[in-house]
Amino acid sequence: MTGSSATLIRGRHVLTAADPAVVVDGAVRVVGDRIEEVGSFDELSARYPDDQVFGGPNDLVTPGFINTHGHFSEALITGIAKDRTLWEWVAALIGPVAPHLDDEIAYVGTLLGGIQMLQSGVTLANDMFVCDPRPDGPTTPGVVRALDEIGMRGIVSFGAGDIRGAKIEDIMAEHEALASAAEASRLSKFRVGIAALGAQSDELYAESLRYAEGQGVHIHLQEIREEVTQVRLRHGVTPIEHCARTGLFESPTIAAHCVWIDRQDRRILADYRVGVAHNPVSNMILASGVAPVPELLEEGVAVGIGVDGAASNDRQDMIEAMKVASLLQRVHRLQATSLSGRDVFEMATIGGAKALGVDEQLGSLESGKLADIVSFDGDSLALANVHDPFGSVAFVAGSSEVNRVWIGGEIVLDGHDPVRVDPLEVAQRSRTLSKSLLEKAGVG
């Protein structure tokens, strides 16, 4: 009945992000692309002696992490313009680079960023590719091709804006090209990207609204104080209120950042079930501010964690982002109880899945869900002594302890190396592309 494809993924601690939260000396049984059962390793291995066993008695096993916000469009421009705030950084770097991003850069950049995410346990990346439409064909399908090649799930969007002069018909064509690529993919799904309210004319925003119906939305909202002022001057309300009034939130929406939000904004997010992607590292690098994460959680908003793009973070490391999410709240509030290791672990798993509306299938280790699973090396020095497994994932482990990753039951990272792509070749290919991109853009 079970066949030879069944596997047992074993660990000293299996953290489920469900109930029970921890199974000690446990295992996850995977059949095909699904989790069949989570339970005691001794019991499961006695019942299914023919299953192939992965992992050892000291390992930590978790659900795959869900990176709720990022930009593969920034993968080749890491480490530049690090002393600027958001709008200065956009003017100095993102704007000049955007016209020169093409399908090949999208493909290689996604391989480069995607592999790093995978090495930190990410199994689903919610991406917004920010570029200008090109006359020689669409750019964003390269993202889907690369994710398929790595074996990683994606929720892909094109971060549309027309303030730099792009034509609305060309923008809609780019959305359509990405939507078709995602439709043809086993692992990617499409959402409508809106770079920010301030990046779109009223005409483009109206088109975005129309196109978003029945599809999801990925948007930046209230990342910096200036953005709130700008939209208040233009529309008389906050960006969040404007989205609610115009009907954008009728479509499932994930909003990145939500740093400069008040009580009424929080209530709107909760009422419309808008998910929030919290990006602590980029918020700190760009000096944007501290998102009120505990208040959002208290209001019942689903909050996930994002690594954000490689030009504003710059490390594509979900475990680092989890740790920083906790530390940022603590130092900001001078309160050591603010966001525990378990809080940030849940944000990185089931919280992110809820924020993206995929929690029926992903985000926890439960029978019937897709088998997206991470195994941490229990024989590593960092994890030699685990006293609080949530704290060990959030504060002790780094991406170097991520040993194996399964996506849909398939091993895509083994011994910290991606199985389906050669990382050295990707790094080599990215160097040539990055150099010519910066030359064309006139930055560097």
Ligand SMILES: [Zn+2]
């Ligand atoms: Zn962003």
